[in-house]
Structures are given as C-alpha cells and as structure tokens.
Amino acid sequence: MPVIDARHLTAVSETALLTLHQRASEAARPDAIIEDPLAITLRDSLDYDYDHFGRAHQATALRALAFDIASRRYLETRPRATVVALAEGLQTSYWRLDNGEISWLSVDLDPIVRLRQELLPDADRLRHLARSALDHSWMDQVDATNGVLITAEGLFQYLDHDAVFDLIAACAAEFPGGQLIFDSVPRYLSWYSCRHGIRLSKHYTAPPMPFSFTADRYGELLAIPGVHAVREVEMPAGRGRILSRTAAFVYRSPRLRRFRAPTNVVEFG
Template structure:
C-alpha cells in the first residue's frame, strides 16, 4: 500500500497525528501497556515525519486505557449502545472495545474523516459524520434506543469554556440515560500551553484555553439533566515509578486541583 500523505493537517487537527504516534509507539513496545495493532498499522501507512513531535511518553496510552475501561463499563450494561466519538481524530478505539454488537459514530472534520476512510477498514456498524462536534446536527444521526455513550477524548481543552458547557448541556437534554466521558487539563497546564508549550524544537502544542479539574464538579452537577459526575482512576503505567505513582496521584483527593481528570457524566 502506498503511504497516505498526512502533511496537510495542522493546528488542532495535527494533534491527531501526535496522539496516534504516542499510542502506536507504546503499542509496538514488547512491554507496552496498550494492545493496539490497528494503531501500529495506521501509523505505518501514513506519510508523515512523526519524529518532529519529539520524545514519546505513556500519557496518551494511559488515557486510551481509561476511555476504553469507561466504554466497556457502559457496554457491559448496554451492549448494543451507540458510541459517539466526538473529534475522534485517528483514534482506533473501535477495534479495541468492539463487542460485535455496538454501533459507532465517528464525528470529525472532513480532512480527518477522509483520512480515516482511506486508511481504516469499512464496517457496517461504523459510520462517519464529517463536521464539527459543535454543529449539533450530528445528534440527529444517533440511534439512542439501546443507549448512548459519547466520548470527547482530547477535545474539550482546545475549546472555550462556554462552548464546552453548552455542548454538555445539549447532550444531557438530548440523551437522557446516556453518558459522556471527557478528559481535561489543570490550570497550570492550560496557562503553559497558551504561552507556547514546545514538545520539541519543531513542534508547539496548540493553545488549550479550557482548564477543568475534579474540584469543580459541582459546576457540572448544576447543569439540568445531569444525574452524576465522577472521576475515573488512573491505571498502572509501565516502569517502577508509574506503576504506583499514577494510581496514587488519582486516588488522593487533596491533589484534585493539580491532576488532569478523566470524567464520566451520567445523564438523568
């Protein structure tokens, strides 16, 4: 197969390549924490200089494991649910969590959807919606008869606060009984990113204006239609330190202002 050119992606869309690189590199390790052969294949099929992102790390793979666990938890109760992946980028979550019954709606901008269609195998239960997650018309394509799980992995931090809260409120109103899972960043990381956070000599992370931590959950609980909000724990990482430090960091309530939370919202 001829490699597909991905050099046209920039801005926030380019972070899809960054996170793919992190996941595929981790999955390719003999001692990797993430089993993701589809990410390895997708990574190899793209024409892109991934090395300009600089050093790789486990954080993106750990995030993927957390989202996978939350997805499987919901599917254990509602195996035929529709999973809606907002701003999915080049994630390969479907192939990690597919139970043979779920349906999947991938929502992202047209350049990303075009790449996904070129590179990933077509499946009857996997559909695409080429538009912004902030264009709520994607909701009309969701069959919620068997439950709905909405994921926003690596999305909200790049949006303004009002846009995030409006989207959450719209989902709560439209999909009672469903859930939404998202990740966010603490204030210090948001501030650092807006000053120009360099991962390497060649790559600067896009600004992340939205910061949100677990000590702010009451703001979510005040939104009509939200029944419960909870933070997900961190799985053990690779290596002597991350095997215990990550789970401990996310278990101590006094550190909730400092850590980057992974949040589940249950709609009433």
C-alpha cells in the same frame, strides 16, 4: 495499506497524528501497556515525519486505556448502544471495543474523515460524519434506542469554557440515560499553553489549550440540568514502578483534587 500524504493536517487536526504516533509507539514496544496493532499499521501508512513531535511517551496510551475502561463499563449493561466519538481523529477505539453489537458514529472534520475512510477497515456498524463537534446537528444522526455513550478524547482542552458546557448541556438534554466521557488538563498547564506554548520539540509546539478542568469542580457539572452524576475514572497502571506509585497516590488523595485532571464520566439522567 497505501502510503498517504498527511502533511496537509495543521493546527488541532495535526494533533491526531501526534496522538496516533504516541499510541502506536507504545503499542510497538515489547513491554507495551496497550494492545493496538491497527494503530501501528495506520501510523506506518501515513507519510509524515513523526520525529517532528519529539520523544514518545506512554501518557496518550494511558488516556486511551482509561477511556476503554469507562466505555466497557457502560457497554456491559447496554451492549447495543450507539457510541459517538467526537473529534475522533485517528483513534482506533472501535476495534478495541467492538463487542459485535455496538453502533459507532465517528464525528470529525472533513480532512480527518477522509483519511479514516481511506485507510481504516470498513465495518458495518461504523459510520463517519464530517462535522464539527460544536455543530450540534450531529445529534440528529444518533439512534438513542439502546443507549448512547459519547466520547470526547483529547477534545475539550482545545475549546473554550462556554462551548464545552453548552455541548454538555445539549447532550444531557438530548440523551437522558446516556453518558459522556471526557478528559482535560489542569489549570496551570492550560494557562502555560495559552501564554507561552508547550514545545514538544524544536519543531513542534502544541496548540493552545484554553479549557481546563480538575476533579474539585464536579459541582459545576452537576449544576447543568440533566446531569445526574459525575465520577472519575481510575488511572490505569502504567509502566514503571515510580509512575504507578505516584499516580496511585495522586488519585487517592482528596487534597490533590484541585490539581488532578482525570478522565471523567458524566451521567445523564
């Protein structure tokens, strides 16, 4: 792959580089929790000072694994479904999930789409659409014949509440029988990011995250017409005994639901 300058990405688009770096750094470890060789190749093909982001960690890889788990469950019963990856950034999920039958629509802003098309391998069942996830016209490009799975990995936290709920309501109306997978952040982290900013290093502060959502608020989603069910995706096992035990406790305890911001599956019926 050629080395491409990625220093033009800013604001939320720059987080695509952050999550790529985190996932590739984890995949490159001898004790990696995720297998993602394409992420390593992609990261090394971009001219960018990743030290700008500070220390690498496994949280982004754990999130990717949670999305993979939920996606595979849907695809087990609908192997020819269309997967719509909203604001996909520089994720490589298609190559981890491809079963030889799925169709994939990657929706993102034009600068990201250009990088993906220039650097990632061509695939017959993978299409790109340069469009905002909030422009609901992307739905017109989706073949829902064999089922629809929509992923919003690392997206909703950067939107406001009304935009998120309007998008979920539109998906529920358009894709009965489909599913949406999304993650979020807890209330305090959202508040702190908007008030003070989250500094990952002396050079980089993450964009504000105005939308928060925790596991005690599923009733709000169930009130949306067309939403049939909502459930949590279990946290994958991470590296390290302390992390694994702590995560298992947090995800088992009903008392911690109001603090827990899990990966969520919304079923449309």
